Amino acid sequence: MKLDSKAPVGPLEEKWTSYKRDMKLVSPANKRKYKIIVVGTGLAGAAAAATLGELGYQVFAFTFHDSARRAHSIAAQGGINASKNYQNDGDSVYRLFYDTIKGGDFRAREANVYRLAEVSNSIIDQCVAQGVPFARDYGGLLTNRSFGGAQVSRTFYARGQTGQQLLLGAYSALSKVVASGAVKLITRSEMLDVVVDEGHCKGIVTRNLVSGKIETFAADAVLLCTGGYGNVFYLSTNAKNSNVTAAWRAYKRGAAFANPCYTQIHPTCIPVHGEYQSKLTLMSESLRNDGRVWVPKTAGDKRNPSEIPDGERDYFLERKYPSFGNLAPRDISSRSAKEACDAGLGVGPGGLGVYLDFRDSMNRLGRDTISSRYDNLFQMYERITGENPYDVPMRIYPAVHYTMGGLWVDYNLETTIPGLFCLGEANFSDHGANRLGASALMQGLADGYFVIPNTLAQYLVKVKPGAAKTDSPAFKGALEDVNASVRRLLSINGKRTVDSFHRELGKIVWDKCGMARNASGLKFAIEQIASMKEEFQSNLRILGTADDFNTSLEKAGRVADFFELADLMCRDALTREESCGGHFREEHQTADGEAKRDDEDFCHVAAWEYQGPDKTPVRNVEPLAFETVHLATRSYK
Amino acid sequence: MKLKLHVWRQSGPHAKGHIEEHLLDNVSPHSSFLEMMDQLNEELQSKGKEPVAFDSDCREGICGSCSMVINGRPHGPWKGTTTCQLHMRAFKDGDEIWIEPFRAKAFPVVKDLVVDRGAFDRIVQAGGYITVRTGSAPEANLTPIPKSDADTAFDAAACIGCGACVAVCKNASATLFLSAKVSHLAHVPQGEPERMKRVKSMVAQMDAETFGACTNTGDCTQVCPKEIGQNHINTLNREYLRAISFDNSNASANTGSAG
Amino acid sequence: MFPSAVGSKLLMAATGLAILLFVLGHLAGNLQFFGGPDVINTYALHLRDLGPLLWVARLGLLAAFALHLSLAVSLTRRNSLARPEGYAFQTDFPQSSVASRHMWLTGWLILAFVVFHLAHFTFQWTHPEYRELHWKASDGREGHDVYSMIIKGFSQPFLVGLYIVAQVFLWLHLSHAVSSMLQTLGLKNPRNEKLLDLAGPVLATIIFVGYVSIPLAVLLGVVKPIVISSG
Known part of the structure; x- marks a missing residue:
């Protein structure tokens, strides 16, 4: 199999610019002749469907949910990165690119990652224009926070519900084109196969989840925006219905599957409570901005955490990684927690947990400040565990959160099956072996709003519209x-x-x-x-x-x-x-x-x-x- | 703990439903309500009975998939909590629990506890958006938004579209849902040009979906997982009054920018 | 064609406000009863002197009533159609008051009362003998002896009971209606919300006490009949 990344030649900073300068366009009159299938309505899918619909393509968007708004992007809590440098702390497109490449442990494609960092600013503009209520300061301008592994404050957020607000923005953009008739939305319909005809992807097979009817849909190109496969672990922070089926069936029809072993473990989840547990709940990583991670220094120390004096606590992230401390990257934080628990220092039921303590930051900043930053997360924690994190340190443990692997795509986001594209978490492209915090939302929206509308045309100009028929x-x-x-x-x-x-x-x-x-x-x-x-x-x-x-x-x-x-x-x-x-x-x-x-x-x-x-x-x-x-x-x- | 469950079963949209009783033992108080339902389903299947169908996805209270009316209250007894975040600590050994689907003409039952909430999508499609083409957005910090407005917009935008407001309302009205979107977009300057047309179209769509009218009883806020306030309904009314007084555009026409 | 649900509610609120203003005005007039026969009978005379203006007000009020009623019918119908199949387990309403959930019932009962009240005191169909009560002002003008009519009317415990029960329904209706109207008219904001939510029960109570005070005063003998006419 030939894997041609199709990344443009030339200096890194000019690749995307020169790509757009040289790319082919589909004329407005021809756009309406092309049918495009978009599977999934999360950030990537909804953004792509909305944008392609606006451009004039005939778009068919599929979701297995009852509504496009339910996609699991909605659960992302922390934020979305962009290199706006509003904080004047030295950020730039290059630095966001470099942090993402480095965060991914140098296992991602330079050209793709640079493009991602480049379009990041347009995403923020787009979302604000859609009415996404990002956090603002008293002057009315957008505010940022620093997020896991970053030394600049470049993360835009909407309380602890950034994913929800971004998805609702994309969902509203999608709703607009559904109303205008440019996009036909098909809900409660699960894609069960892609159809490859003469080497090109020409459609999909779906099951109507209400009637059970198996149906086929033909199109000139198919976009899979179907998310990650974290539920292979059964317990993960993914939604119950998240699955690999769309990507997997494409794999079995000839699309290469890249780096499936790259899975991200999130360090701050609520520990497992028992046998019937159905999923794990993430506590936003932003909590690590103000919480300190520790375990007792002696194994088997069963004292109430407030009775353990500082001298007998091991703030292990601060000790091992002095310059990053509690903000050390996810994999490092996760593994350190696992090591502590393996050494018998873990806390809570089964010893599978470490403390995340807000005592010191509440003393420093006041309870109200902490409350204004995290109250919804604290409430969520209390509902699930019955413990109040204002009084008792949170207990956290790592859980599977994100999968960097996925369908292999080239610079055009096209898989190894011509005409089959893959966007968002479902592809492998931008995060290498590990994803930087607040980059998943960025990638989903970048792919959907700003990349695919350009790259899809490069394929479409080569095919005759409407060639596929479901009776073939x-x-x-x-x-x-x-x-x-x-x-x-x-x-x-x-x-x-x-x-x-x-x-x-x-x-x-x-x-x-x-x-x-x-x-x-x-x-x-x-x-x-x-x-x-x-x-x-x-x-x-x-x-x-x-x-x-x-x-x-x-x-x-x-x-x-x-x-x-x-x-x-x-x-x-x-x-x-x-x-x-x-x-x-x-x-x-x-x-x-x-x-x-x-x-x-x-x-x-x-x-x-x-x-x-x-x-x-x-x-x-x-x-x-x-x-x-x-x-x-x-x-x- | 041991529970006696009364669960609504209905094999399809047009079938006649009934309440079915089940005894369930060994329920952990640490389980979530849906984990208890999972446990029930495992037991039913082991006895060769079809599991109870219910909607659920993220199980962290944000996707809005889960529904269910539990002992007469949508999402059960805890305030500001979805069914998936409700934990069995809320109940005690020997309790009887009645589990029914959200009821409204606009939310037809699909199967058992699953209902079709497509009406909400259609209300949003009627105008719950700001018309901005991808790529045409101005620089984000060009328009400052007072923090209080941004906060109010967020409070409204936090709606998860679950439909609990409709389920509890004695009139099965979708006013809280509608008002949340109208209020969100009325509190950001980007929503200004379309605000009058938006509210007229969305109100018209709510009527077309056969939801009832608001009688300001306030129950919706009480069961709303995001505790969306009555003040947004107030905003909706004001926006509507302004729109019917000053706006001449045709409410039903949709001018979304296709092609 | 009926307006939208939200539009209907706006009209409900507007007509409700008109009726509320009438209820307050009517109360202010009635309370002049405590000023003695000259005061209230003069007031009645002045009302009559308004002539065509009175009829404009009456027709306006009638229109408000008619609109309020027909909207109530259409909204109640819309609301009951919105949930064809109810819950097996009685819905546990977390906040709403009994009054707010039974506006249609209290509304109909109030209507019934208003009809009776018109028949009783205004048109005197139930008690034609009231028509014989006359009064002569100090300036020599003659008019209807409203004062004595009230005394006579409220000397019957059965009628007093009826009026008081009707006022309970009015209290229930208004205790929700006033705050609801303010919300529907979009006048609430987070700063005045608590105050305006109190407005309903407080105003309803004032109206209740005001209206009930008259029949009770008569029945309990606080106000005595004074023979002023030679009727």
Whole structure:
């Protein structure tokens, strides 16, 4: 498989400018002849659908939710980065680019990341114009905060609900074009396959989640904006319905899947309470701006935290990383918490938690200031745990939060299937091996508002509009495949529920392919996953029928894909013989336990190519050429 | 703890529904309400019965998917809390719990506890946006917004579109939902040029969706997970009065910028 | 065609305000009863002297009533259609007052009372003998002896009970209506909200006490009949 990044040549700062200068345009009269399918209505999908609709394309937007506004982008709390430099603290496009590349541990493509930093400012302008109520100071101007791993204050935020406000902005833009008829919105409809006809993606197969009807839709290009695959771990901060199915089915039709092992563990989540836990709740990382992370110095110290004097507390992030302290990057913070808990210093039920303490900042800034910054988060914490963080330090523990891996895309955001594009978290492109805080929202909106409207045209000018017809053999074949797989799931008629399989799968992936990985664990996991998958295929039980609203059936299809993805993640983790970003291989660490990257052998993207059921996929490589930045070892000491 | 559940079951939009009783044991007080429902569904499936369908997604109180009327109150007994954030600590051993779908003509039942809230989307489509083409936005700091206005706009914009306001209202009115969007956009200067047309179109759409009228009883704010205040309804009324007095544009026409 | 739900509510509020102003004016007039026969009977005479102006006011009030009523009918119908299938578990209303949820009921009862009240005191259909009560002012002009009519009317405990019960319904209606009207007219803001929310119950109570004081005063003998006419 040839992986051509198609990044423009020339100096980094001029790549996107020269790309736009030289790019081809679709004339207004022709735009309306092209049909574009957008799957997913999160930040990337809603932004893309709204913008393409405005431009005059015939857009069909699909969501499996009852409304476009429910997409999981809505749950992002912290903020969105932009290099506006409103704070006059030395920020610039280059610095945002560099921080993102460095945060990603030098495993992202320079050209893409620079473009992201470049359009970041337009995103803020766009969102403000849509009425997004960002935080403002008393002069009425926008205010910023510093966010995990950044030395400048470049994060724009809307209390602890930035993702919600940005998504509602994109949703309103989408609603506008739905009302005008430029976009047709199809809700409660899940994409179950892409249709590839003569080498080009020409449409999708969906299941209407209310009637159960399997349908096909033809278009001239398909955009997957379907989010990340964190739910492969079962317990994650992702929404219950988030899944990999759209990306996975595309992978099985020929789209390369890049770096699946790059998963981000978020350091500040509420610890697990018990067996029936269905998901983990993130506490915004912004809490680390004012909270101090600590554990008792002695293992088994069961005293009430307020009774433990400072001398007997280990503020381990401040101790180990003096210049970043509690704001150390996510992977480092997470692993440090895990190490503390592994050493028996953890607090709370099961010893899986560390304190995040606001005592000192409340003394310094006053309770009211802390309350104005975090009150909604404190309330959320109290609702879930029954403990009041104003009085008792929060307990936090890492949880899976974001997946940097995803469908491989080139500079145009096009996958290895021509005509199939992938935006937002679902692609692999901008975050390398680890994502910087407040960059996910930026990427989703950058892809949707400012990148795809330009890059999509480069593909469209090469194809004749309206060539695809749903009565072609390719569509009929895909439809039959989906029908057959739905029937197969329903016909197993075994004993176990989908959730029980999903829980079991998640546990093994978390244990062996989570915060720290090693070769023997990964090999063990691959075997386990295979045998679990076999049981899944023979002992699953789904009640109800295919022609009805059937939540178990929906889940079963998604979990089936998670089994296959889990296998690929472990293979990817196993073959990446280095530690970088969110991927920590225990065999590859320095003497003091830090990640050890191997730029000699692994400064590349691993893009996996499907070979057929039960065949080992092929690992293709896109070398990463760093023309501008120098590869440096990340040091947050 | 042990619970007796009375759950609404309805196999489809046109089917006749009924209340079904289930006993559920070993419920942890640390579980969320939806985790308790998951547990019920696992048990039902192990007995060969179809699980109870309900909407749920983010489970952190922000997506607005979860609904349910629990013992006569949308989202259950905790103030400012969605069903997914309601924890079983709110109940005690031996409690009976009645679980019903949100009820309104505009929210038809899809299955069991799942309802169709598409009417809300259509109200937003009628004008709940600021017309700005991608790329045409001016520099963000060009227009300062007084902090108090920005804060009020945020308070309104915090609406998660769950529909609890409709479910509790004795008139099944969507006024709080509508007012939240109108008030949000009326408090930012960017929303100014369309404010009169917006409120007229959105009010017309709310009527077309068969929601009831507001009688200012105030129950909606009490069950709203984001505690959106009655002051936004006041703003809506003022905006509407201004619009019908001074605006001559046609409320039903949509001039969204396509092509 | 009826206006939108929000528009209907605005009209409800506006007509409600007109009726409220009448209720207050009517109360101010009635309270002159305590000033003795000369005061209230002179007042009645002055009202009659308004001539065509009185009819303009009456027609205006009638229109406000008619509009208020027809909007109430259409809104109540709209509201009941909005939830065809109710809840099995009685909805636990977290804030709303009983009064706010039963405006249509108190409204109809008040209407019934108004009809009776007109028949009783204004047109005197129920008690034609009131028509015989005459009064002569000091300047020699003659008029209806309203004072004695009130005394006679409220000497019957049954009628006093009826009037007081009607005032309870009016109190219930107004205790929600006034604050609701202020909200509907968009006059509330976070600073005056608490004050305006109090306005309803306070004003309703003032009106209640004012209206109830007259029949009670008569029944309890606080105000005695004075023979002033030779009727």
